[in-house]
Amino acid sequence: MSLSLSADQPAVPDDADDGVWLECIDCGETFAPFDDVRYTCDDCDSLLEVRYADLPTFDDFEGQGVWRYADALPFESGVSIQEGATPLYEVPRLEEAIGVEALRIKHEGMNPTGSFKDRGMTVGVKVAEELGVGRLACASTGNTSAALAAYGSRGGMETLVLLPAGKVAAGKIAQASLHGARILEVDGNFDACLDIVQELAGQGEAYLLNSLNPFRLEGQKTIGLEILEGFLADYDAVPDRIVLPVGNAGNTSALYKAFRELVQAGELEEDDVPKLTGVQAEGAAPMVEAVENGADEVRRWEDVETRATAIRIGNPVNAPKALPGIRETGGTAVAVSDEEITEAQRDIAAEGIGVEPASAASVAGLRKLRAEGIVDDDERVACLTTGHLLKDPDAAAAAGSDPEPVPADTQGVLASLASESSSDR
Numbered sequence: 001m002s003l004s005l006s007a008d009q010p011a012v013p014d015d016a017d018d019g020v021w022l023e024c025i026d027c028g029e030t031f032a033p034f035d036d037v038r039y040t041c042d043d044c045d046s047l048l049e050v051r052y053a054d055l056p057t058f059d060d061f062e063g064q065g066v067w068r069y070a071d072a073l074p075f076e077s078g079v080s081i082q083e084g085a086t087p088l089y090e091v092p093r094l095e096e097a098i099g100v101e102a103l104r105i106k107h108e109g110m111n112p113t114g115s116f117k118d119r120g121m122t123v124g125v126k127v128a129e130e131l132g133v134g135r136l137a138c139a140s141t142g143n144t145s146a147a148l149a150a151y152g153s154r155g156g157m158e159t160l161v162l163l164p165a166g167k168v169a170a171g172k173i174a175q176a177s178l179h180g181a182r183i184l185e186v187d188g189n190f191d192a193c194l195d196i197v198q199e200l201a202g203q204g205e206a207y208l209l210n211s212l213n214p215f216r217l218e219g220q221k222t223i224g225l226e227i228l229e230g231f232l233a234d235y236d237a238v239p240d241r242i243v244l245p246v247g248n249a250g251n252t253s254a255l256y257k258a259f260r261e262l263v264q265a266g267e268l269e270e271d272d273v274p275k276l277t278g279v280q281a282e283g284a285a286p287m288v289e290a291v292e293n294g295a296d297e298v299r300r301w302e303d304v305e306t307r308a309t310a311i312r313i314g315n316p317v318n319a320p321k322a323l324p325g326i327r328e329t330g331g332t333a334v335a336v337s338d339e340e341i342t343e344a345q346r347d348i349a350a351e352g353i354g355v356e357p358a359s360a361a362s363v364a365g366l367r368k369l370r371a372e373g374i375v376d377d378d379e380r381v382a383c384l385t386t387g388h389l390l391k392d393p394d395a396a397a398a399a400g401s402d403p404e405p406v407p408a409d410t411q412g413v414l415a416s417l418a419s420e421s422s423s424d425r
Contacts, residue, residue: 142172354389
């Protein structure tokens with residue numbers, strides 16, 4: 001199986017371009033990477049992955065940000081807004097409260113447009129340039145649209161985004177709007193939007209830059225490389241587990257690919273690969289259902305609902321890549337309630353780190369798994385937070401404290417402070 005940790009480095013096919021090609025994860029058919037627009041296998045319609053003739057070691061990486069890892073990517077540089085190099089925060093109080101040996105927060109909300117999506121777009125928009133396409137398009141719960149609009153604008157390309165009407169946080173729509181995207185609000189959920197965009201792409205109307213596009217995941221795999229390098233620098237060991245929110249399961253797939261390539265390059269032992277642990281909201285948990293049932297496929301949920309809008313997805317298109325990633329690494333998947341997500345968002349904020357609700361799902365999931373004894377107290381864990389607090393200011397305001405009206409004088413402020421003190425005692 002090509003997605004096994006123990007899979008050998010593939011032979012270079014005749015249709016490789018400068019040591020890069022596309023390969024079907026099911027039938028193994030290979031394709032030239034930049035001759036034609038292609039998202040899935042011509043023969044069996046399964047997902048594709050980008051393959052490389054030469055896999056780098058840690059010593060090959062230099063510079064900063066996503067393009068530090070150019071030797072692990074299809075190009076030397078992309079359409080860039082200085083993405084990547086996001087913080088790996090220490091959270092000592094949260095670490096002690098959850099009860100693990102080490103806990104770090106990889107905050108992808110510190111990317112240029114405020115989410116991890118920028119990593120995929122710097123590569124994906126470069127591929128679009130290489131292919132000579134005219135219009136970029138995506139379906140989005142918000143973050144993808146913001147990133148696509150920004151990077152498309154940077155590359156001088158027309159961008160089209162389809163959003164589920166009334167289901168996208170205002171901060172994300174504002175970004176796509178300001179960066180010049182044409183925004184269509186669809187009377188349906190995210191999965192309906194993605195169905196439409198795929199049809200448009202299939203008719204040649206636009207170049208699809210959702211995570212179905214295999215080049216998007218190449219940029220996202222640099223998250224895993226940064227986490228490993230950060231842990232190696234601070235602990236002289238890679239993390240035991242990486243916990244991450246799951247929407248379309250692109251990050252789970254991308255990190256697993258990064259780790260498989262490190263194993264093939266001889267840089268990482270199979271037994272040292274971090275356990276990939278996915279977290280979904282209870283109202284949108286098809287991946288968790290598949291993992292718990294031991295299923296080989298994910299059942300599409302037609303009705304999904306959660307305040308964590310970025311992961312309100314019922315049909316994760318990358319499940320065929322992500323399920324092996326979870327299982328092969330000894331990981332798992334867990335569903336958490338909206339209330340648990342909000343509690344985690346507050347706890348992360350108490351450490352001075354602001355994240356949107358979907359991001360906090362990773363910490364909520366870790367807490368739940370630790371309480372159930374699935375995560376041990378001697379584990380070193382990285383939790384991925386995928387989007388910035390200001391992506392969803394309404395949710396942040398609802399989770400935080402309310403403003404207090406006071407008179408316009410010092411005595412009025414002192415009286416209010418005294419009243420708060422009294423209520424605390």
